[in-house]
Amino acid sequence: MTDAGRHPNITLLTYSEVEEVSGYVGNFTVRIRKKARSVNEDLCTGCGLCQEKCPRKVLDFGFEAGMGKRKAVYFAFSQSIPNLPVIDREACLYFTKGRCRLCEKVCPTGAIDYTQQDEIIEVEVGAIVLATGFAMWDPRQLPQYSYGLSPNIITGLQFERLTSSNGPTGGEILTAEGKKPERVAFIHCVGSRDHNAHLYCSRICCMYSLKQAHQVRDKTGAEVYDFYMDMRAFGKGYEEFYERVQEEGVTFIRGRGAEVEVLPDGKLRVKGDDANLGRMVAADVDMVVLASAVEPQPDADRVAALFGVGRTSDGWFAESHPKLRPVETATAGIFLAGACQGPRDVPDTVAHAGAAALEVVRLFNQGEVTISPTVAVVNQDMCVGCGECILSCPYNAIARNAQGKAEVNPALCHGCGTCAATCPSDAITALHFTDEEIVAQIDGLLAMLA
Numbered sequence: 268m269t270d271a272g273r274h275p276n277i278t279l280l281t282y283s284e285v286e287e288v289s290g291y292v293g294n295f296t297v298r299i300r301k302k303a304r305s306v307n308e309d310l311c312t313g314c315g316l317c318q319e320k321c322p323r324k325v326l327d328f329g330f331e332a333g334m335g336k337r338k339a340v341y342f343a344f345s346q347s348i349p350n351l352p353v354i355d356r357e358a359c360l361y362f363t364k365g366r367c368r369l370c371e372k373v374c375p376t377g378a379i380d381y382t383q384q385d386e387i388i389e390v391e392v393g394a395i396v397l398a399t400g401f402a403m404w405d406p407r408q409l410p411q412y413s414y415g416l417s418p419n420i421i422t423g424l425q426f427e428r429l430t431s432s433n434g435p436t437g438g439e440i441l442t443a444e445g446k447k448p449e450r451v452a453f454i455h456c457v458g459s460r461d462h463n464a465h466l467y468c469s470r471i472c473c474m475y476s477l478k479q480a481h482q483v484r485d486k487t488g489a490e491v492y493d494f495y496m497d498m499r500a501f502g503k504g505y506e507e508f509y510e511r512v513q514e515e516g517v518t519f520i521r522g523r524g525a526e527v528e529v530l531p532d533g534k535l536r537v538k539g540d541d542a543n544l545g546r547m548v549a550a551d552v553d554m555v556v557l558a559s560a561v562e563p564q565p566d567a568d569r570v571a572a573l574f575g576v577g578r579t580s581d582g583w584f585a586e587s588h589p590k591l592r593p594v595e596t597a598t599a600g601i602f603l604a605g606a607c608q609g610p611r612d613v614p615d616t617v618a619h620a621g622a623a624a625l626e627v628v629r630l631f632n633q634g635e636v637t638i639s640p641t642v643a644v645v646n647q648d649m650c651v652g653c654g655e656c657i658l659s660c661p662y663n664a665i666a667r668n669a670q671g672k673a674e675v676n677p678a679l680c681h682g683c684g685t686c687a688a689t690c691p692s693d694a695i696t697a698l699h700f701t702d703e704e705i706v707a708q709i710d711g712l713l714a715m716l717a
């Protein structure tokens with residue numbers, strides 16, 4: 268990320284969101300909203316004095332995953348690139364109550380700017396790589412895990428903050444009461460491989476749960492119980508790591524952790540089915556870590572529509588072909604990288620992103636694109652400009668022309684025929700698949716059979 272921030276050919280637009288995409292492969296125009304930080308980027312040196320002196324603290328459901336607090340003026344991540352803070356206008360005392368302005372007073376370079384407005388930027392690009400990643404599934408949706416009923420029932424992501432040196436406990440694994448846990452349980456597949464949540468395997472949870480079990484053993488010496496259905500240690504060196512964690516003394520219980528009960532003394536009882544013993548087992552522990560599923564971003568629908576990208580039945584962005592074209596999408600010039608296409612760990616994400624980058628280079632080196640001759644055409648005399656086809660086109664390939672009638676962009680059209688089927692005036696045909704041609708083919712076949 269530091270390298271990307273320094274590279275002369277890379278412009279980082281952080282705290283920004285794409286609002287509109289038009290054009291086609293080699294020729295996209297992207298409209299971006301650069302949100303107001305209330306901090307002048309040219310003047311700010313990232314010294315952090317504003318964050319240090321800000322009197323307002325709020326619980327951080329972003330980077331801290333609800334495990335710690337942040338200030339109203341804050342750096343969104345530790346080691347943010349670029350190293351710039353942002354003012355949370357909903358939490359800031361000046362924006363909400365008209366008083367304070369302490370950050371402005373202490374800033375040595377006069378970078379605080381309460382009047383800053385969102386900026387709209389338009390860029391011309393030849394290709395686009397979507398890398399919007401994943402979101403965490405909320406375990407409250409399966410109440411048997413009692414998530415939210417005790418501060419010592421946490422998700423794997425929250426555990427990551429506990430072990431981080433810049434996290435709320437400075438990297439110490441502590442219960443909400445500030446004590447070292449003596450017994451910790453990990454439950455795999457919470458919300459994954461489950462007919463009541465997500466049917467797919469989230470892929471990353473087995474390995475990060477093993478990593479976290481190892482960290483508990485290493486840092487606290489606590490007894491660790493690991494409830495799993497089956498261990499998916501699929502990557503290079505992963506099986507060996509699983510063996511190592513077994514040797515470290517973690518107790519593995521083969522069977523889904525079925526229920527977490529909060530006992531009157533605050534302890535947690537985990538009950539599960541032990542498939543090897545063929546009976547239910549229970550463990551009383553001080554902390555439970557739920558390996559909750561990962562899922563598509565909540566705005567995946569909007570983003571997919573914006574970029575003309577399809578989604579699979581479970582909501583991830585769809586690649587053109589799972590084996591042969593794993594980074595391309597149905598829209599030429601738009602590629603996928605990382606976990607927005609499906610759950611994957613860092614090594615797989617890096618490999619996928621590298622492949623997407625190379626596809627872009629290949630496209631640019633070619634200098635030309637081949638498109639299918641089977642595209643839709645609009646009979647301008649018959650089109651009444653109702654716009655039904657524009658709404659129905661899954662590839663954003665149709666727009667109104669100067670006469671208000673529909674016009675197909677052949678570089679975007681995939682010849683799927685949806686518009687032709689939708690058009691109430693019968694004004695659209697798919698080239699080489701006109702009704703007459705199809706009827707002639709059927710007649711030809713019938714003639715052969717006669």
Ligand SMILES: Cc1cc2nc3c(=O)[nH]c(=O)nc-3n(C[C@H](O)[C@H](O)[C@H](O)COP(=O)(O)OP(=O)(O)OC[C@H]3O[C@@H](n4cnc5c(N)ncnc54)[C@H](O)[C@@H]3O)c2cc1C
Pocket residue numbers: 283284285398399400401402423424425427471475478561564566570604605606607611612613614616
């Ligand atoms: C608890 C936990 C522990 C893990 N531990 C490990 C581990 O030890 N080793 C390992 O290999 N993997 C681990 N992983 C997996 C790892 O986090 C993923 O492989 C990796 O984050 C995927 O990277 P990504 O860039 O595809 O997605 P993300 O990391 O999700 O990044 C996507 C980025 O896109 C941004 N974004 C989303 N939508 C938009 C939008 N509309 N506009 C602009 N920006 C947007 C997001 O804010 C985010 O910054 C772990 C995962 C979890 C949940």
